[in-house]
Amino acid sequence: MTGLKSREIHLKEYPKGAPTADLYEIKEVDVREPGEGEVLIRIVWMTVDPYMRGRMRPDVKSYIPPFQLGEPLDGGAVGQVVKSNAEGFAEGDYVVGFNGGWREYYTGPAEAYTKVDPNLAPLSAYLGVLGMPGMTAWAGVTQIMEPKEGETMMVTGAAGAVGSIVCQIGKLKGCKVIGSAGSQEKCDWITSELGVDVAYNYKDFDGSSAKLSKFLAEQAPKGIDTYFENVGGFQLEALLNNIGFGGRIALCGMISVYNNTDPEPGPANLTNLIGRGVLVRGFIVSNYMNLMTQFFGEMGPWVASGKVKFRETVYEGLDSAPEAFAGLFTGDNTGKVVIRVGPDSM
Numbered sequence: 001m002t003g004l005k006s007r008e009i010h011l012k013e014y015p016k017g018a019p020t021a022d023l024y025e026i027k028e029v030d031v032r033e034p035g036e037g038e039v040l041i042r043i044v045w046m047t048v049d050p051y052m053r054g055r056m057r058p059d060v061k062s063y064i065p066p067f068q069l070g071e072p073l074d075g076g077a078v079g080q081v082v083k084s085n086a087e088g089f090a091e092g093d094y095v096v097g098f099n100g101g102w103r104e105y106y107t108g109p110a111e112a113y114t115k116v117d118p119n120l121a122p123l124s125a126y127l128g129v130l131g132m133p134g135m136t137a138w139a140g141v142t143q144i145m146e147p148k149e150g151e152t153m154m155v156t157g158a159a160g161a162v163g164s165i166v167c168q169i170g171k172l173k174g175c176k177v178i179g180s181a182g183s184q185e186k187c188d189w190i191t192s193e194l195g196v197d198v199a200y201n202y203k204d205f206d207g208s209s210a211k212l213s214k215f216l217a218e219q220a221p222k223g224i225d226t227y228f229e230n231v232g233g234f235q236l237e238a239l240l241n242n243i244g245f246g247g248r249i250a251l252c253g254m255i256s257v258y259n260n261t262d263p264e265p266g267p268a269n270l271t272n273l274i275g276r277g278v279l280v281r282g283f284i285v286s287n288y289m290n291l292m293t294q295f296f297g298e299m300g301p302w303v304a305s306g307k308v309k310f311r312e313t314v315y316e317g318l319d320s321a322p323e324a325f326a327g328l329f330t331g332d333n334t335g336k337v338v339i340r341v342g343p344d345s346m
């Protein structure tokens with residue numbers, strides 16, 4: 001043992017509906033030495049992401065196994081190497097990986113980590129625009145939607161971690177972008193700072209796909225060419241009434257149904273997809289990990305030059321992680337949610 005102690009957040013029970021504070025407990029554990037090929041990391045930033053709600057449903061078959069009760073939660077994190085027993089990693093290196101979140105220290109295989117340069121971007125950006133959400137946005141747009149100049153793109157969840165990046169890539173590709181978010185403040189941000197052409201607060205439509213359909217028809221009289229789906233529900237139904245011929249839809253997420261205890265009825269107008277020859281493709285970011293170098297090659301310069309902007313909602317301290325996670329489902333965040341677990345350097 002290292003003599004170090006780590007506080008980590010465990011799941012006591014699976015949520016029924018929205019995730020609440022009583023589902024978790026904090027435990028202090030001894031931090032073990034890194035074995036052959038492993039590193040010991042002090043966590044600096046951790047992320048909470050909507051997909052973690054899916055890992056709290058042990059009954060649903062998924063691409064990633066469910067969290068186990070009584071075990072620590074896990075997720076993406078940026079940290080600093082405290083001890084290395086792996087080639088290519090030295091004490092003091094900063095790394096990002098899909099494991100190590102929800103705790104203060106993590107010992108695990110070095111191959112799951114990538115070194116990051118704290119001088120190129122703030123460390124937390126490697127969990128957002130330069131990390132999994134940025135890659136998700138880039139992959140959905142470039143590999144599925146393939147927008148062309150002059151086309152109209154629609155994005156739900158447009159003020160969130162993924163959606164806010166999708167909107168900006170859409171603008172860089174020369175599209176008219178329509179984005180939706182859950183408050184006027186968020187709509188103002190995506191229009192004034194991100195260049196979105198039309199923003200609407202979906203809450204103004206009272207869940208009515210008919211009302212929203214009419215609005216979208218006014219905004220895109222020739223139809224919507226590409227759609228990035230983050231939310232689902234009545235907005236999807238309204239979109240399906242307005243999708244154009246040869247439209248392309250990237251199905252990334254449907255956060256509006258993640259906390260449902262009963263199945264949601266499907267959209268009544270799926271048949272529109274047939275006659276209009278629409279491509280619909282669901283995807284998981286990990287399907288495109290082979291394109292990581294290409295992603296960095298495009299996104300790095302966009303971020304460095306300010307062509308792609310990003311915003312973060314920062315929570316302080318490991319203990320705030322459950323609140324940060326719950327806030328994803330109530331729209332508390334603008335841009336990427338990140339949790340500061342420890343200082344950048346000791």
Ligand SMILES: NC(=O)c1ccc[n+]([C@@H]2O[C@H](COP(=O)([O-])OP(=O)(O)OC[C@H]3O[C@@H](n4cnc5c(N)ncnc54)[C@H](OP(=O)(O)O)[C@@H]3O)[C@@H](O)[C@H]2O)c1
Pocket residue numbers: 049050051132133136157158159160161162163180181182183186230231251252253254255256257283284285286327328329330331332333334335336337
């Ligand atoms: N396929 C993949 O590989 C992949 C990877 C990353 C993310 N995703 C998916 O992408 C979507 C966005 O993820 P993110 O990380 O960027 O999260 P995020 O947008 O930063 O945060 C979630 C946002 O969803 C909105 N929301 C919550 N409940 C809603 C509801 N009932 N109806 C409409 N909007 C609601 C809230 O914003 P408002 O204030 O606007 O309501 C909230 O801020 C999620 O569906 C996620 O599962 C998929």
